[in-house]
Amino acid sequence: MNAYLKLAAFDSRLYFRDFLTIFWVLVYPVIMLLLFGFIFGDTTTTEVGPRYIESYVPALCAMNVMSVAVFTLNINMVTARENGILRRFRVTPVRKSTVLASQATQGLFLVLAGAVEIIVIAKLVWDIPMSFMGIVSLFVCLLIGAVGFFSLGLALSGLAKTPGAASGFAMIIFFPSLFLSGISMPVEMFPSFIQNISAWIPMTHFVTMVQGVWQGHAITTYGFELAVMAGFAVIGVVLALLLFRWENK
Amino acid sequence: MxxxxxxxxxxxxxxxxxxxxxxxxxxxxxxxxxxxxxxxxxxxxxxxxxxxxxxxxxxxxxxxxxxxxxxxxxxxxxxxxxxxxxxxxxxxxxxxxxxxxxxxxxxxxxxxxxxxxxxxxxxxxxxxxxxxxxxxxxxxxxxxxxxxxxxxxxxxxxxxxxxxxxxxxxxxxxxxxxxxxxxxxxxxxxxxxxxxxxxxxxxxxxxxxxxxxxxxxxxLLGGTKRIGFKNVGQPNKEAIATLPFVTKVDWSPAYIELDTSNIDQTLKYVFQLAASENWDVTELKLHESTMNEVFSEMTSEGQGIA
CATH class of the missing domain: 3.40.50.300 (P-loop containing nucleotide triphosphate hydrolases)
Structure with a gap:
């Protein structure tokens, strides 16, 4: 337990010394928020629906989960392996589950920090309506989604040998998910054959869920989405453990 | 232990x-x-x-x-x-x-x-x-x-x-x-x-x-301890080569080097020979082999001794 907490704190500190991590997790989403917010912020997709910005805020938080997973955690693990840091760990009694869990924990820390930042800015700029239950439910959903996505990101790190290859794998996952999951525009606006593809992307269900709970629906109304995320999480954890490697050779 | x-x-x-x-x-x-x-x-x-x-x-x-x-x-x-x-x-x-x-x-x-x-x-x-x-x-x-x-x-x-x-x-x-x-x-x-x-x-x-x-x-390698001295005063090559414990002689006009399995004894005989043939042992160098030589000896030919 002590090793797990120490390792999570150690990695978090290293992250905050790295400019690129700060940029992707704490600056890039804000740029997206301001950009899409100022263009579409006050428009509505249906006569009675919420303003664009109100569904965009939770969706951005969900995107952050995915980007931390496939970029930050994935590339960090590959770099640590390439540099022999994991090999050094391997001659100590520390377990792979501890290494993976501490990575996921500090990823969660980044995601929560990003979410707070996005919500605060959106509140200040667009005065978005917020409810206590909405916020709590959003964070619960982010936590559930993080298990699946972080596991996926850590599993990916088992496939790549170099950080370059890792970011290649990351992009294959990230960009289709970004465009097809309804983060920037509702899935209903897509042609039906694209909607069919979207339905197979875990991110789509994650976005549906976070947008729903943010607007005040109870988490329990998203039974199907929860089941998808739970299945995704189980597969992800198994893959992450199976694909974990201490060394490249 | x-x-x-x-x-x-x-x-x-x-x-x-x-x-x-x-x-x-x-x-x-x-x-x-x-x-x-x-x-x-x-x-x-x-x-x-x-x-x-x-x-x-x-x-x-x-x-x-x-x-x-x-x-x-x-x-x-x-x-x-x-x-x-x-x-x-x-x-x-x-x-x-x-x-x-x-x-x-x-x-x-x-x-x-x-x-x-x-x-x-x-x-x-x-x-x-x-x-x-x-x-x-x-x-x-x-x-x-x-x-x-x-x-x-x-x-x-x-x-x-x-x-x-x-x-x-x-x-x-x-x-x-x-x-x-x-x-x-x-x-x-x-x-x-x-x-x-x-x-x-x-x-x-x-x-x-x-x-x-x-x-x-x-x-264990043996025979690789060396004695070297200057070739002056016309020492007898034959006599040197047959000194006790000497295994090899490297003879040049300037310098003589002997491999020996017993450096102390060979040294004693070298001085006795020099005294009897009336030349001086000068620029004396003693060399014991190092791990470096053991290592190259044992690994280069691919033959072991253990």
């Missing part, structure tokens, strides 16, 4: 390449035990099997009385390992690295103790990447000692260090031995093996070809 590492016919094969070929040996408590061999000889594979990083195909490795295959985690709590310094994140501070590694073990020597012993007090807030090679190596050594280990494995401990830092490193290694720890060192430097190690195993092509004290290994 209590045995802390006991290898019995350890074998590891990659495809058709036998990296470790049925090696058996014992390492006693409190020794500095050297493992030397040319690149690709199998010493890294052997060490990794002992450290629990790889499994042997056959044979058993017993570390501190336990089979490494069955008790890897327990054994890892009681060994310390020095790998090359790149295996530590550069953006971490020294104190953060020490405290992280301390948390991995159920038994730790206090941070301050290790810190003081390695003189790292003033480097606590330094980023690892800002340190010089010698200091980086000290931090790596601190990590290897942080769990107060019974056995310490050192992988090329003085690689890339300047002569001063290397002497410091050797001093620290001997101090570790004096504290009752067992040290296993792999090295490319035969001088290091000779100065530092109580016993040395020479590995070549996956086989243990010799295992003894550096002194005995050198003696």
């Amino acid at each position: 209590e045995t802390v590492i006991d290898l019995d016919k350890v074998r590891k094969q990659y495809g058709t390449n036998v990296a470790v070929n049925d090696i058996s040996m014992k390492v006693g408590k409190g020794e500095i035990f050297g493992i030397v061999g040319p690149n690709g000889a199998g010493k890294t594979t052997l060490i990794e099997i002992i450290e629990g990083l790889r499994y042997a195909d056959s044979g058993t490795a017993t570390i501190l009385g336990k089979d490494i295959r069955k008790h890897a985690e327990e054994i890892k709590h009681r060994i310390g390992v020095l790998l090359q310094s790149t295996s530590i994140p550069g953006k971490a501070k020294v104190k953060e690295i020490l405290s992280l590694y301390a948390s991995f073990y159920n038994k730790t020597s206090t941070n301050t103790d290790v810190t003081r012993r390695l003189g790292l007090e003033n480097k606590q807030n330094a980023y690892f990447k800002s340190l010089s090679g010698g200091w980086k190596q000290r931090v790596s050594l601190a990590l290897a000692l942080i769990n107060d280990p019974a056995i310490v494995f050192l992988d090329e401990p003085s690689m890339g260090l300047d002569p001063n830092a290397r002497n410091e490193m050797w001093k620290m290694i001997k101090q570790m031995r004096d504290e009752g720890r067992t040290i296993v060192v792999t090295t490319h430097y035969m001088e290091e093996a000779e100065v530092l190690c109580d016993r040395v195993a020479i590995i070549n092509k996956g086989q243990l070809i010799a295992l003894d004290t550096p002194k005995n290994l050198i003696t």
Whole structure:
């Protein structure tokens, strides 16, 4: 337990010394928020629906989960392996589950920090309506989604040998998910054959869920989405453990 | 002497390449035990099997009385390992690295103790990447000692260090031995093996070809002690060649060199001959062979003597 907490704190500190991590997790989403917010912020997709910005805020938080997973955690693990840091760990009694869990924990820390930042800015700029239950439910959903996505990101790190290859794998996952999951525009606006593809992307269900709970629906109304995320999480954890490697050779 | 590492016919094969070929040996408590061999000889594979990083195909490795295959985690709590310094994140501070590694073990020597012993007090807030090679190596050594280990494995401990830092490193290694720890060192430097190690195993092509004290290994080769002196006053070549214990003569117009199996006796006869033939022994040089020569002798031809 002590090793797990120490390792999570150690990695978090290293992250905050790295400019690129700060940029992707704490600056890039804000740029997206301001950009899409100022263009579409006050428009509505249906006569009675919420303003664009109100569904965009939770969706951005969900995107952050995915980007931390496939970029930050994935590339960090590959770099640590390439540099022999994991090999050094391997001659100590520390377990792979501890290494993976501490990575996921500090990823969660980044995601929560990003979410707070996005919500605060959106509140200040667009005065978005917020409810206590909405916020709590959003964070619960982010936590559930993080298990699946972080596991996926850590599993990916088992496939790549170099950080370059890792970011290649990351992009294959990230960009289709970004465009097809309804983060920037509702899935209903897509042609039906694209909607069919979207339905197979875990991110789509994650976005549906976070947008729903943010607007005040109870988490329990998203039974199907929860089941998808739970299945995704189980597969992800198994893959992450199976694909974990201490060394490249 | 209590045995802390006991290898019995350890074998590891990659495809058709036998990296470790049925090696058996014992390492006693409190020794500095050297493992030397040319690149690709199998010493890294052997060490990794002992450290629990790889499994042997056959044979058993017993570390501190336990089979490494069955008790890897327990054994890892009681060994310390020095790998090359790149295996530590550069953006971490020294104190953060020490405290992280301390948390991995159920038994730790206090941070301050290790810190003081390695003189790292003033480097606590330094980023690892800002340190010089010698200091980086000290931090790596601190990590290897942080769990107060019974056995310490050192992988090329003085690689890339300047002569001063290397002497410091050797001093620290001997101090570790004096504290009752067992040290296993792999090295490319035969001088290091000779100065530092109580016993040395020479590995070549996956086989243990010799295992003894550096002194005995050198003696074992025999015949390579040399006497050299200036060729003046017309010494009799025939008489010199037939002096007792002389095995070989290198004769040049300027200088004469003799290989002998008994340097003390041969020396005595050289002086007697010089006195009787009325020439002087000048510019005398005595040379005893080193581990370097033992090493090249044993590994170059691919023939062992053990």
